[in-house]
Amino acid sequence: MERLIPFTITDLAKVTNHRSGEVKFGEKMLTIPKGENPIDFLKRCEAKYVLVGIPEDVGVRANFGRPGAASAWQSAISSIANIQHNRFCKGSQIVVLGKLDVSTEMQEAKELDFHKTADRKLLSTLVEKIDKEVVHIVTTIIKCGKTPIIIGGGHNNAYGNIKGTALGLGKPINAVNFDAHSDFRILEGRHSGNGFSYAYEEGFLKKYFIFGLHENYTSKNVIDILKKMEDRVNYNTYDEIKVRQQKNFQQELNTAYDFIKNDAYGIEIDLDALPNIASSAMTMSGFSIEELRQFVSFFGKNKNAAYMHICEGAPDLGEEKNNHLIGKLIGYLVTDFIKSRKELI
């Protein structure tokens, strides 16, 4: 794990606001002890969940998007460290592994212009480099018998999560994606809009359910492709659930679950599906935060849930005075996931 920048006990202390009489996650979460091999530590520690950040927005840039998602990790870990450790959820169940060192790719990406075809190709090459690192770290965590909770970064990282989990388990996996977009765009070079199509094409993604597609932002081409593979890729739309009310949210959770439940699956959360959350493809219409929390709690509680990925949140694109809110939202989702799995441990 050469490209891992471990999160140290000192880093954790810096982001934890101590208060007498209270115990925060930052005082209880585990970090890799100095001088210890991360893999050995992961294998022997009791904590089940491993937090890892991917501070990049190269994939978003390669997809004509607005950069900013690189800042979510720092915001998330600062919030998570200040969650109360209590009987509802314990910080000691979490290892804060650290973040991937993607600084070289980020630096190179800043020099490139996605309007130029040649530069876009270079951006895709940088995404492929990040993919390799994501695959490596996720495979390692899975092989240690742990459950990764990955904080992105762009949704390009779904590819590395799916491939990494599949390689770690030695078989293709399923995925359920809470998203306004399919991210099943054509294989035109890697970016944040084709993580699932690449994982599918390469045989790492077996069955895929997209929950809450926005009809206005799904091309005819993608809809036609999805139709042809409906035994393996299925979806519902936000519009049919919340606007036309042809489908019921709770029933749709069950439908999606039935589609993916028989194999290990990844839970993918794209924060651009929520209204007014700063992200590249920010929207004013979408599911509520409570609906997303119910979604996480619902899909988290099955032993086949192999990882969770929260991505596309971009504190840097939000209001300066409230840019801690995305981190706080991610904190709710992380604890909802862990709480839903209480019975499994």
Ligand SMILES: N=CN[C@@H](CCC(=O)O)C(=O)O
């Ligand atoms: N992962 C997100 N993909 C979306 C949004 C792109 C954007 O505007 O950033 C897509 O490709 O449609």
